[in-house]
Every structure is written in structure tokens, then in C-alpha cells.
Amino acid sequence: MLASCKQILTSLRHRCVSTVPATGSYGSLTDSVCQRLENILGKGNVSTSLPLREQHGRDESHHSCAPPDAVVFPSSLEQVAEVARTCSHERIPMIPFGTGTGLEGGVGAVEGGVCLDLSKMNSVVEVHSEDFYATVQPGVTRNALNGYIRDTGLFFPIGTVEPLLKDTSLIRTVSEVPIVYRSTS
Numbered sequence: 001m002l003a004s005c006k007q008i009l010t011s012l013r014h015r016c017v018s019t020v021p022a023t024g025s026y027g028s029l030t031d032s033v034c035q036r037l038e039n040i041l042g043k044g045n046v047s048t049s050l051p052l053r054e055q056h057g058r059d060e061s062h063h064s065c066a067p068p069d070a071v072v073f074p075s076s077l078e079q080v081a082e083v084a085r086t087c088s089h090e091r092i093p094m095i096p097f098g099t100g101t102g103l104e105g106g107v108g109a110v111e112g113g114v115c116l117d118l119s120k121m122n123s124v125v126e127v128h129s130e131d132f133y134a135t136v137q138p139g140v141t142r143n144a145l146n147g148y149i150r151d152t153g154l155f156f157p158i159g160t161v162e163p164l165l166k167d168t169s170l171i172r173t174v175s176e177v178p179i180v181y182r183s184t185s
Contacts, residue, residue, distance in 0.1 A: 026111050027091035029069035037072055037114070040082045045073040056097050056107060056115040063105030068095055068115035075120040087114055099141060124148045 038046045047053070048070050057067030069092075074080045087094050093113030100107060109115060122139035129152045136145060145156045 025091070026093055026113070029090075029092055029112065029114065033086065033090055033092065034070060036086050037070070037083060040086065041072055041074060041079055045075075047071045053115070056095075056100070056117060057109055059100045059102040059105060059107045061103050061105040063108055066108035066110050068109035069112045071097075071115045071117055073117050073120050077121075080116065080118075080121075083114065083116065096138070098138065127152070127154075129154055 034046060034048065050067070052071050053067035053069070054065050056071045058065040072083055074083060084094060086092075093109065093111050095107055095109050095113055095115045097107050097115050097117045098119070107115070118137075118139040120139060121137040122141075122144065123137045124140060124145060125135040125137065127134045127149055129149070132154065134145060134149065134156075142156055142158060149155065
């Protein structure tokens with residue numbers, strides 16, 4: 001199963017890289033595109049509110065805010081695929097957003113676009129404690145995963161080096177994350 005997932009991701013990356021428009025040739029977010037996104041996601045899951053867009057246009061880095069044109073809240077892989085299809089057709093950039101704790105400025109929508117807030121996709125799909133891995137949706141945070149696997153004697157160590165580190169999402173981590181054994185003695 002892992003091999004087929006990697007093949008799919010490689011195929012998607014190849015297609016995405018080959019269809020990325022040159023800077024300045026992106027489409028704009030129109031009212032009709034917002035309406036299509038609302039039809040896909042449901043009312044209340046698409047926002048063009050400036051405060052929400054500004055919240056999603058910055059992270060913990062030193063970079064200045066670059067808000068997206070809209071923020072959407074998908075709750076399923078199918079919705080993400082439909083949003084991606086719509087944005088691709090309209091040549092509108094998409095920016096994934098987990099918890100905004102990144103340090104690289106990666107959430108800045110420097111060309112505008114649609115921010116996909118993946119916080120509603122927060123399920124732990126499966127845990128294989130004997131193999132030390134878990135499959136999670138992109139909105140699962142480090143603390144949520146550790147809470148889920150607490151009783152197995154395992155923990156997910158990413159982000160635990162700095163005690164003041166915020167609860168980060170696992171969006172930039174591979175969806176099949178290694179977990180390690182924690183001795184209870």
C-alpha cells in the first residue's frame with residue numbers, strides 16, 4: 001500500500017510541476033469562483049473576511065503578512081480534490097494551512113489565491129503500534145496524535161525538543177509518521 005501511495009504522490013507532483021504557470025499569469029478569485037467553492041464546501045466554509053485572511057497570511061516567521069484572497073475549510077479528501085480542481089482550472093494558487101506555526105513564511109499568499117485551512121481534517125486514520133507508524137489526516141496536531149497513542153506506550157517526538165514550541169500540525173510531515181516507544185519505567 002505504501003508503494004502505491006508514493007507512486008500516486010510522485011505522479012501528482014510531476015503533473016503539478018509541469019502545469020505551474022509563470023509568475024504573474026495566475027487567475028483571480030471572482031465571485032463565481034467563490035460561489036463554486038461554496039457549493040463544494042458548504043455555506044460557512046469559504047471566507048473572504050480580511051481578519052481571517054490576515055490570520056492565514058502569516059506564520060511565526062519574520063516575513064510580513066501576505067493574505068490569501070479567500071480561506072476555505074475542507075473536511076474531506078474529496079472536497080480538497082474538488083477545490084484543487086477548481087483552482088487549477090482557474091489558475092488560482094492554493095496555500096495549505098495547518099496551525100500557522102511554521103518559521104519559513106510558507107503560508108504567505110504572495111500571488112494571492114485560496115488558503116486551504118485543513119484543521120477540520122483532524123482524524124487519526126490508523127495506528128500500527130507494532131510497526132511504529134500512524135496514518136493521519138493533515139489537520140492532526142502533534143499533541144492530538146500523542147494524546148491518541150498515549151495508552152500504547154508510544155509517542156511522536158517531532159517538535160518536542162523546544163519545550164515552548166506550539167502545538168504544530170503534521171501537515172508538512174509525511175502522512176505516515178514514525179512513532180517511537182516510550183518506556184513507562
